[in-house]
Amino acid sequence: MERIKTAIVGASGYTGMELLRLLLVHPQVELVAATSRQEAGKPIHAVFPRFRHAPAAELAFIEPDPDAIAATGAKVAFLALPHGVAAEIARALLERGLKVIDLSADFRLRDAAVYAEFYGHEHPAPDLLSQAVYGLPEVRAEEIAKSDLIASPGCYPTSIILPLVPLLAEKLIDPATIVANSYSGVSGAGRKADISLLFVECNESVRAYGLPKHRHLSEIEQELTLAAGEQVTITFLPHLMPVTAGIHTTTTAKLAPGIDPEAVGRSLEAAYARSAFVRVLGRGGYPDTKNVTRTNFIDIGWQYDARTGRVILLSAEDNLGKGAGGQAVQSFNHMFGLEETAGLQNF
Amino acid sequence: MERIKTAIVGASGYTGMELLRLLLVHPQVELVAATSRQEAGKPIHAVFPRFRHAPAAELAFIEPDPDAIAATGAKVAFLALPHGVAAEIARALLERGLKVIDLSADFRLRDAAVYAEFYGHEHPAPDLLSQAVYGLPEVRAEEIAKSDLIASPGCYPTSIILPLVPLLAEKLIDPATIVANSYSGVSGAGRKADISLLFVECNESVRAYGLPKHRHLSEIEQELTLAAGEQVTITFLPHLMPVTAGIHTTTTAKLAPGIDPEAVGRSLEAAYARSAFVRVLGRGGYPDTKNVTRTNFIDIGWQYDARTGRVILLSAEDNLGKGAGGQAVQSFNHMFGLEETAGLQNF
Amino acid sequence: MERIKTAIVGASGYTGMELLRLLLVHPQVELVAATSRQEAGKPIHAVFPRFRHAPAAELAFIEPDPDAIAATGAKVAFLALPHGVAAEIARALLERGLKVIDLSADFRLRDAAVYAEFYGHEHPAPDLLSQAVYGLPEVRAEEIAKSDLIASPGCYPTSIILPLVPLLAEKLIDPATIVANSYSGVSGAGRKADISLLFVECNESVRAYGLPKHRHLSEIEQELTLAAGEQVTITFLPHLMPVTAGIHTTTTAKLAPGIDPEAVGRSLEAAYARSAFVRVLGRGGYPDTKNVTRTNFIDIGWQYDARTGRVILLSAEDNLGKGAGGQAVQSFNHMFGLEETAGLQNF
Amino acid sequence: MERIKTAIVGASGYTGMELLRLLLVHPQVELVAATSRQEAGKPIHAVFPRFRHAPAAELAFIEPDPDAIAATGAKVAFLALPHGVAAEIARALLERGLKVIDLSADFRLRDAAVYAEFYGHEHPAPDLLSQAVYGLPEVRAEEIAKSDLIASPGCYPTSIILPLVPLLAEKLIDPATIVANSYSGVSGAGRKADISLLFVECNESVRAYGLPKHRHLSEIEQELTLAAGEQVTITFLPHLMPVTAGIHTTTTAKLAPGIDPEAVGRSLEAAYARSAFVRVLGRGGYPDTKNVTRTNFIDIGWQYDARTGRVILLSAEDNLGKGAGGQAVQSFNHMFGLEETAGLQNF
Structure with missing residues (x-):
C-alpha cells in the first residue's frame, strides 16, 4: 500500500x-x-x-x-x-x-x-x-471517517469527557454536581521561553492556575451537554505538576437517586469494551500517569463514596499522546481507513 | 533562659x-x-x-x-x-x-x-x-498552652481544615457540598522499604490512593463539625505526586444562598489576620508548594466560580512542616510560653 | 514469516x-x-x-x-x-x-x-x-550471529567501551590516562525494596558509589584491552542521579603524542558510519540522556582540550535500552537473521 | 548590638x-x-x-x-x-x-x-x-576580614578548590593529572527565559556544556596555582543535571610518587578540622547533594584507586549556598567581626 x-x-x-x-x-x-x-x-x-x-x-x-x-x-x-x-x-x-x-x-x-x-x-x-468534527474517536468514529476537517480535542477535555460521557448518557449521575480536578505535566504549557516554566520554577512545585473559567471548559461542556441531552455546567480545576508529560483527572459527581453504584462500572465497561485505547480499570482501580505516558491510552478507574453519595472517576493520559498527538493520529487512521491502532501500538 | x-x-x-x-x-x-x-x-x-x-x-x-x-x-x-x-x-x-x-x-x-x-x-x-487537645494553634492556642498532651494534626487535615473553619463557622458555604482534592509529596508515605515508594515508581507518576475512606477523614470531619456546629461529611481525595515534600489541596463547596462571594475573602482575612503562619493570598491568589516547603507556613488562596456557585479554596503547606513537625513545634512554643515563631522563622 | x-x-x-x-x-x-x-x-x-x-x-x-x-x-x-x-x-x-x-x-x-x-x-x-560471546553488536556482529550464548553487556560498560574502542584500536589515546565518569538513572539499581532507593532518598540528590573498584570494571577493561592490544586499566567513577533512566558518561584520556586531534572524530565516524544505533554527534556535540531514553541509541560527542592535551568523550544511552534490553534484542535480531533494527525503531 | x-x-x-x-x-x-x-x-x-x-x-x-x-x-x-x-x-x-x-x-x-x-x-x-580579596574564608579569612572588596568565588570553583588546596600545598598529588567532573543543578544557569532551561528540557536530562574552556577555569587555576606554588592547568567538565540546587564534583589526580594514600585523609582533616562549614567525610565517604542543599556546608569524601594510583575526591555543596550566597554571607560575617556561622546555621 x-x-x-x-x-x-x-x-x-x-x-x-x-x-x-x-x-x-x-x-x-x-x-x-x-x-x-x-x-x-x-x-x-x-x-x-x-x-x-x-x-x-x-x-x-x-x-x-x-x-x-x-x-x-x-x-x-x-x-x-x-x-x-x-x-x-x-x-x-x-x-x-x-x-x-x-x-x-x-x-x-x-x-x-x-x-x-x-x-x-x-x-x-x-x-x-x-x-468540522470534534475528533473523539471513541464517541464519533464514523463521522471522523467521513470528514475532511477534524478538530482534535484538548488534553484536559479528553481526560474529563471520556469517563463522563457514558454516565451522563445513561443518567447515572447528577450533572449539576460535577467537579473535575486535573493535574497536567509541564509540556502542556508549551515550548515557550517563559520564566514561570523554567525547571527551577516548576520542579518541587504544584499550583493551580486559570481559575475559574479555563478555556477548555467551553469544549468540555459542549460535549457533556450533548451526551447528557441537557445543559451541563461544571467546575474545572486545572493545576500544573512537576512531570514532563501526563494528565491525572479526578472527577466527582453525585450518583443519581435510585441508581445502583455498580451501574457506573457496567456503563464504563460497556462503553469502552471494544475501544483499543480506553483501558477501564474497574472499581478501586487507580490510573497512574506513568502507565500511559508516550502512549495513546487513557486509563479509567472509579470508586463510590457511600458516605456522601459521590461517584469518583479517575483518569490518566499523556497530555501529548491521547491528549493531543496520539489522538490526532487515531483520527487520521479513521479518516484513511487504516487500522485504528496503526502507528500507535507502542508501550 | x-x-x-x-x-x-x-x-x-x-x-x-x-x-x-x-x-x-x-x-x-x-x-x-x-x-x-x-x-x-x-x-x-x-x-x-x-x-x-x-x-x-x-x-x-x-x-x-x-x-x-x-x-x-x-x-x-x-x-x-x-x-x-x-x-x-x-x-x-x-x-x-x-x-x-x-x-x-x-x-x-x-x-x-x-x-x-x-x-x-x-x-x-x-x-x-x-x-488531649487537637493541636491546631490557629484554632485553640489557649487550650494548647494549658495542656500536657497534644495530638498534633495530620498533614492532609491541616491543609483542609484551616481554609474551611472560618467559612463553616460563619455559614458561608454549604457543608454538604465539600470535596477536597489533595496531592502530597512522597515523604508523606513514610521512610519504609516499599517497592511502590521507589524513585522509579514515583517519578513521572501521579496517582490517587486510599479511596474512598482515608483515615484522615475522621479528624477532618470532627474538626469541621465542631466549626460548623452541625455534622459535616465530606469527600476527600488523596493523591501522591512526585515531589519530596508539599501538600496542595483544592477544596470546593457551594456558596450558601444569599452570601456575597467576597465574604469568603473577608472571613479568611479576619480569621488569620494575626496568624504568624497562615498567609492569606486573597482572591485569585495561587498557593504553590515550592513557597512553603521547609517552613511552617500554610498559604491560602481562593476564587469564586460564578457559573456554578462554587467557592474554590486552594492551600499549600509542607506535609512535614506545617503538616507535621513544624506544627508540633508551634504547639510546643505555646505550651512553654515561648514566642510562637521560635525556631520556625526560616525561609 | x-x-x-x-x-x-x-x-x-x-x-x-x-x-x-x-x-x-x-x-x-x-x-x-x-x-x-x-x-x-x-x-x-x-x-x-x-x-x-x-x-x-x-x-x-x-x-x-x-x-x-x-x-x-x-x-x-x-x-x-x-x-x-x-x-x-x-x-x-x-x-x-x-x-x-x-x-x-x-x-x-x-x-x-x-x-x-x-x-x-x-x-x-x-x-x-x-x-559465550560478549554481545556488543557494533564490535562483533558476526560472532553474535553464530552463537547460541550471548553475554549481553552491562549498562555502564556499553557507554564507556563504544566511544573508546576505535580510538584505542588506532592508538590515538594513551590507555594509561583513561578516567570514565558515569551518571546513571535510578532504574539501574534495580527494582528492590531498599531505603536508599526511595523517591525521597534519590530525588534532588546526586552521589557517587561503588568506588574504587566497581564490578563493571572487569568487563570494561577486558574489552578495552582487546581493542588496544595491550593491558588497559582505567579509573571508573559511577554515580546515581535523579532520573528514571539514562546513563551519561564523560571519559577523558590524553591524546597520544603526535596525533592530530581531528583524528578522533574521523575514527569515530569511520567506526560507526554504518551503525544503526550509534549516533556520532561530532566535535562539540553534546549527548543528552533525554534524546536516547526508551531507545536503543547511544549518542557520542567529543571535544579536545588543547590546554591539557586531553580528549573528552561524551556518551549517552538508556541504561535499560542500549545498556540492557535494547542491546539484547539487537543481538537477538542478529542471531535470528532479522533486520538489526527490528522492534527497535521507536523514538 | x-x-x-x-x-x-x-x-x-x-x-x-x-x-x-x-x-x-x-x-x-x-x-x-x-x-x-x-x-x-x-x-x-x-x-x-x-x-x-x-x-x-x-x-x-x-x-x-x-x-x-x-x-x-x-x-x-x-x-x-x-x-x-x-x-x-x-x-x-x-x-x-x-x-x-x-x-x-x-x-x-x-x-x-x-x-x-x-x-x-x-x-x-x-x-x-x-x-580585591578572593573570598574563600577557609583559605584567607584574615584578608577577608580586613578588606572592603570581596570577590566571592564561583559555584564550581568552590567545589573544586577546597578539596584540592591542601593536597596541592603538601604536594601529595601530581598537578598535571587533575580532571574535575562537575554536575550542577539548574539554578546555576540563572533565572532567565531560555528554552534550554525549561522544565521539559531539563527534566530527565543530563548533558555536558561549555567544553573545553569554561570561564570558571580561570579562577580555579589561579587558586590552585597559588596553593601548589607552580602553574596548574586542569581539565574541567561541567554538566547540567535535573535538580534545583546542588553541585557534585568528582576530581581525580595521580598520587605523587612515594606518598602514602592515607596522607590524603590526614591532609584534609588537618586543613578543615576547625572549619565550621567543611565536613570531611573521610575515606569511603560519599557526599550527597541532598545533605547540603540550602546550607553553607561543603561535604568532602575521598578514595584511593590503587589499581591506577589515582586519588578520587568527592565534594557536594549547594551552588546557591556555599557556592554563592552562603559563602558571601560567611565573608560578610568575617568582615564585620561576627560569628562565622551567624545567619548560616540552618539544616
Whole structure:
C-alpha cells in the first residue's frame, strides 16, 4: 500500500514534536512537510536530536506556506498552531484539497459565540464550523471517517469527557454536581521561553492556575451537554505538576437517586469494551500517569463514596499522546481507513 | 533562659527527621534524647548526614524506653511513632511527668468509637482522650498552652481544615457540598522499604490512593463539625505526586444562598489576620508548594466560580512542616510560653 | 514469516520490564513465557499495568523451571537474573536446545579468575565461558550471529567501551590516562525494596558509589584491552542521579603524542558510519540522556582540550535500552537473521 | 548590638533570591535596599512569595542607583549582577564608603589579561583588582576580614578548590593529572527565559556544556596555582543535571610518587578540622547533594584507586549556598567581626 503523504504545520512545539515522533515511524505515512517559521531551513533532527537516524528526519523545516505544503503532494495536514492562527491556514489547505486535522481550539466549538466568549476574539472562520468534527474517536468514529476537517480535542477535555460521557448518557449521575480536578505535566504549557516554566520554577512545585473559567471548559461542556441531552455546567480545576508529560483527572459527581453504584462500572465497561485505547480499570482501580505516558491510552478507574453519595472517576493520559498527538493520529487512521491502532501500538 | 530539655521518640523516619531539623537549632531547646529501635547506638549524624556539625548531632539514638527517656531530664517528648504504638508510650511518659506532643493519630479523635471505625482496632488508651487537645494553634492556642498532651494534626487535615473553619463557622458555604482534592509529596508515605515508594515508581507518576475512606477523614470531619456546629461529611481525595515534600489541596463547596462571594475573602482575612503562619493570598491568589516547603507556613488562596456557585479554596503547606513537625513545634512554643515563631522563622 | 517463540526469564525487575516492553510488540516475536518466582500466576499486565491491552500481556508469569520453559516451544530465552543465578539456568536451557541471551554478568568475562576477583565467588559455569560471546553488536556482529550464548553487556560498560574502542584500536589515546565518569538513572539499581532507593532518598540528590573498584570494571577493561592490544586499566567513577533512566558518561584520556586531534572524530565516524544505533554527534556535540531514553541509541560527542592535551568523550544511552534490553534484542535480531533494527525503531 | 545596614544589588535572580533568604533573617542584618531594574517598585514578597511574612519582605525593590543605595545608610552591598556590570557599580559604592561583596566574576582574577582571555572583553576596572580579596574564608579569612572588596568565588570553583588546596600545598598529588567532573543543578544557569532551561528540557536530562574552556577555569587555576606554588592547568567538565540546587564534583589526580594514600585523609582533616562549614567525610565517604542543599556546608569524601594510583575526591555543596550566597554571607560575617556561622546555621 502506498504511504499517505502527510504534512505537519507548526512542528517545532511540544505537540509538533509528538506528532513527529509518531508520524516519522507510522507504517502508512510518508512525512513530506514539516513547517516552522522559526526553524525553517534546518533539518528536523537538528531541532530535535532525538529523531536523528529516523529516515525522514533529514527533511528540512519549511515556512508554513499553503502552496508550498500543497506542492509536496500532501493529502493531509496536522496543524499544531496557536488558536486563531490555525483557522486561516486550515481554510487555505482545505481549498487546496488537503484533509486537515487541527489540534488547536479553532474548530472545536459548534457555536462561534461561545468561542468569542472563551477565547476573547471573534471566531476567524465561522463558516467552517459546521463541517468540522470534534475528533473523539471513541464517541464519533464514523463521522471522523467521513470528514475532511477534524478538530482534535484538548488534553484536559479528553481526560474529563471520556469517563463522563457514558454516565451522563445513561443518567447515572447528577450533572449539576460535577467537579473535575486535573493535574497536567509541564509540556502542556508549551515550548515557550517563559520564566514561570523554567525547571527551577516548576520542579518541587504544584499550583493551580486559570481559575475559574479555563478555556477548555467551553469544549468540555459542549460535549457533556450533548451526551447528557441537557445543559451541563461544571467546575474545572486545572493545576500544573512537576512531570514532563501526563494528565491525572479526578472527577466527582453525585450518583443519581435510585441508581445502583455498580451501574457506573457496567456503563464504563460497556462503553469502552471494544475501544483499543480506553483501558477501564474497574472499581478501586487507580490510573497512574506513568502507565500511559508516550502512549495513546487513557486509563479509567472509579470508586463510590457511600458516605456522601459521590461517584469518583479517575483518569490518566499523556497530555501529548491521547491528549493531543496520539489522538490526532487515531483520527487520521479513521479518516484513511487504516487500522485504528496503526502507528500507535507502542508501550 | 534555660533551654527546655526535649526528647524525640521515633526519630528515624521522615517526621522524626523534620523534628530533628527544627529542634537541633531551636534557640530554646536542648535535645537530650532521640529514640529509634533500629538505629539505637548510632549518633544522629550517622543516620542523617545532613545534620553533621549541628551541636547535638553527636547524640546517639537510644531505645524508646520511658525510664531512659525520663532519666535524661526531658520535660517534653515529641512522639513520631505509628498509631497504636504512640498511646502506650505517651501514657508512660505522662506518668513520669513529661508533657507529650504526639504526632500520631492516637489522640486526635474525641470519640474512641470513631477511632475504632477508621483505624480498625480498639483505641489503646480511651481514658486519655479527654485530656488531649487537637493541636491546631490557629484554632485553640489557649487550650494548647494549658495542656500536657497534644495530638498534633495530620498533614492532609491541616491543609483542609484551616481554609474551611472560618467559612463553616460563619455559614458561608454549604457543608454538604465539600470535596477536597489533595496531592502530597512522597515523604508523606513514610521512610519504609516499599517497592511502590521507589524513585522509579514515583517519578513521572501521579496517582490517587486510599479511596474512598482515608483515615484522615475522621479528624477532618470532627474538626469541621465542631466549626460548623452541625455534622459535616465530606469527600476527600488523596493523591501522591512526585515531589519530596508539599501538600496542595483544592477544596470546593457551594456558596450558601444569599452570601456575597467576597465574604469568603473577608472571613479568611479576619480569621488569620494575626496568624504568624497562615498567609492569606486573597482572591485569585495561587498557593504553590515550592513557597512553603521547609517552613511552617500554610498559604491560602481562593476564587469564586460564578457559573456554578462554587467557592474554590486552594492551600499549600509542607506535609512535614506545617503538616507535621513544624506544627508540633508551634504547639510546643505555646505550651512553654515561648514566642510562637521560635525556631520556625526560616525561609 | 513465522514468529520466533521467545521466553523472558526473570521478567519482574526493571530489565525484565524493558524486555517485555520491546518483545511484546516486536514484529517477529511471539512471547511464550515470562518467569518470575514472586509473581508466578499473575498475568503480565497485573504486575505492569502499562502493558495492559498488549496482545501477549494476558500471559501469566510462571516459575523459572527449565522444563516448563522448554515446553512452551521457546527457541530463545532472555535471562534477566542476578549474576550467579543466571549461569545455572542458562546451562539447563542450552541443554534443552534453546539459544540464550544472558543479561547478567555471568558470561561476560573470558577468564573465570577475573570473575572470582570481581564478583567474590567462584564462577558457576567456567566450562561455558569459551562458547559465550560478549554481545556488543557494533564490535562483533558476526560472532553474535553464530552463537547460541550471548553475554549481553552491562549498562555502564556499553557507554564507556563504544566511544573508546576505535580510538584505542588506532592508538590515538594513551590507555594509561583513561578516567570514565558515569551518571546513571535510578532504574539501574534495580527494582528492590531498599531505603536508599526511595523517591525521597534519590530525588534532588546526586552521589557517587561503588568506588574504587566497581564490578563493571572487569568487563570494561577486558574489552578495552582487546581493542588496544595491550593491558588497559582505567579509573571508573559511577554515580546515581535523579532520573528514571539514562546513563551519561564523560571519559577523558590524553591524546597520544603526535596525533592530530581531528583524528578522533574521523575514527569515530569511520567506526560507526554504518551503525544503526550509534549516533556520532561530532566535535562539540553534546549527548543528552533525554534524546536516547526508551531507545536503543547511544549518542557520542567529543571535544579536545588543547590546554591539557586531553580528549573528552561524551556518551549517552538508556541504561535499560542500549545498556540492557535494547542491546539484547539487537543481538537477538542478529542471531535470528532479522533486520538489526527490528522492534527497535521507536523514538 | 546594632544591626548592619545591608543592600543587595541585583536581587531578582536566583543568587539574589538566596541572599534575600539568608539576609532577611540574619540576626545582625537590617536589609535596607534590594535593587532590580525589572522589579523596581514591587515589594520583595510580590516577586518571591516565599518570603511573605518575613519582616523586611515589605521592602520594595529599587533601581540600582548608587546614590539611592548609599542614601539608605547601607554599610555594605552584596552584588549579584552579571560580570562586566558589577565592576562599575562596585566602584561607585566603594567611593560612597560602602564595603562590597561581589558575587560576579569581575574581581576574582588578579590578572586583567586572564580576565580578557576568559571573558572576551577588557576588564572594566583593572585598577581595583589589587584591592580585591578572593573570598574563600577557609583559605584567607584574615584578608577577608580586613578588606572592603570581596570577590566571592564561583559555584564550581568552590567545589573544586577546597578539596584540592591542601593536597596541592603538601604536594601529595601530581598537578598535571587533575580532571574535575562537575554536575550542577539548574539554578546555576540563572533565572532567565531560555528554552534550554525549561522544565521539559531539563527534566530527565543530563548533558555536558561549555567544553573545553569554561570561564570558571580561570579562577580555579589561579587558586590552585597559588596553593601548589607552580602553574596548574586542569581539565574541567561541567554538566547540567535535573535538580534545583546542588553541585557534585568528582576530581581525580595521580598520587605523587612515594606518598602514602592515607596522607590524603590526614591532609584534609588537618586543613578543615576547625572549619565550621567543611565536613570531611573521610575515606569511603560519599557526599550527597541532598545533605547540603540550602546550607553553607561543603561535604568532602575521598578514595584511593590503587589499581591506577589515582586519588578520587568527592565534594557536594549547594551552588546557591556555599557556592554563592552562603559563602558571601560567611565573608560578610568575617568582615564585620561576627560569628562565622551567624545567619548560616540552618539544616
